[in-house]
Amino acid sequence: MNNFTHNLYLMTEHNDQYQQLLEQAALPDLAITSDPSQASILLASPPKAAKRINEFSHIEWIQSIYAGVDALVPKLNHFEGQLTNVKGIFGQQISEYVLGYCIEHYRHFNHYRHQQGQCQWAPKPYQSLTGKKMVILGTGSIGAYLAQAVKTLAIEPIGVNRSGIPTKHSPFAATYHIQELTIALAQADIVVNTLPNTPETHHILDSESLAHCKNVLLFNVGRGNAIHQAGLLEALNNGAVEHAFVDVFEQEPLDEQHPYWQQENLTITPHIAAVSFPEQVIEIFADNYQRWRDGFSLMNVVDVNKGY
Template sequence: MNNFTHKAFILTEDDSKYQTLLEQANLPELEITTDKQQTTILLASPPMAANCLDQFPNLEWIQSVYAGVDALTPHLENYYGELTNVKGIFGQQISEYVLGYLIQNQRHFRHYQEQQRQANWRPIPYQSLNSLKMVILGTGSIGSYLATTAKAFGIHVSGVNRSGIPAKHSTFDMTYHIQELHTAFSQADVIVNTLPNTTETAGILNLDNLSHCHQTILFNVGRGSALNEQDLLEAINNNWISHAYLDVFESEPLNKEHPFWHHPDITVTPHIAALSFPEQVVEIFIENYQRWRDGFGLINQVDVNKGY
């Protein structure tokens, strides 16, 4: 057993909460430090860590508290240690976001809220979820979880990935290769992007691909870089997209002058579709720390070249 004391530095938006949870975990040979020079493990928010990595000369492992590490990867040229993220904890939240808004849209709840203010009794025809076809970009843990929950509502669910091969234990009714987007989109009532930020996914929701949609509902809960924002406005004008629910953007926070804010067919949310709850992140950190301490491979390792 390794008797070396590992020194962990916490750099998040909620340091006190993470420190309390780690102290409660009472992990062997782990000391929480405020000395960046001695730090060997960094538990961090990628945007916060991005510009100060050179202040941690003895760093051996970075545990991101986010799934996405794209804010950090451009700053890793001189870092040769491990990088891990958090996975498997966001599927529930993403499903709640997508299905919550989808139900609201299909059942016209916002219209009835307005009608109530006006004491207006006017039923509106609606379409049940079980007649919809959903295409999910990304068949990883989030996409697979969403597929399972969507199918519980009777939705026909297809997935899109880089291989066209169904994910292990997949519940998708069909899996398309990423080069088959035209075919997938032409059959979609709902499109949900869960893809990470990579060179392959940048601008994937563009005019060419969106032109194959027909009054489709679009969700972007992956990365803002996947969506060409100007192309979306044209797709809505052409009635290819009936409504877009956007939680991520090319630049965040969204500029107050951005046309999305007041567009009637766009719903803007401030990157809240799935949050990193410290309790869940620390569970992953504890498992990884025990592996690290005992000399085993870490879970959720990030391939810096791929970006995920």
């Protein structure tokens, strides 16, 4: 066990809250420093860290407060320490986002909200979620949680991953290799992308792949570069995609001139499908810190070469 102090530098959007939570946690041999050159641990938002990483000359471990670290990875060419992210806390939020919009869409809740303002009484036929097929790109912790959640509403979850092999105790009814994506999409009523940002996933949902869809609801809650902009607009206009719910974009915030704003059958949300609640992040960090302090392997280590 190490008996010397580890200096932690905070670089988040909510430093005061993180500092308060860390003080409450009273982690042994941990001190918060305001001097980057003295820090051995960095707890940070990846976009913020990417801009200042060169200030930290003695960093041995970077704990991201997000699952996605693609903003930071390109800046770590000479970093010899370990990078970890947060996992296991976003499945519930993503499930709420996807199912909330699915229910709203199929049950026409927006329609009735508008009717109420017009003092109109006009029932509209709706669809149940029962028997719908949801194709989930990515079978990791978020995709698996979502699959398990939708099964309770009699939706059939179909997974797509890099191996085509289902995980142990997989919640998916079937699992396809990413090269079999179009076979999966042809079956879909709902498509949800949860994939990380890698060269293999760049523009994976383009005009060619989306042409295999038929009136699907499409959700992007993974990374913005998974969707090819022109391909999605084409699919929305020709009916392959009935409605798209897009939470992540290649450039954020989305430019005011972006064509998505004017697309009636596309819903834009400002990267809020799942956020990092500081309480949950600190719980993960505290567990990892004890491992770090006691010389054990860290959890959720990111392979910088893969980007996840």
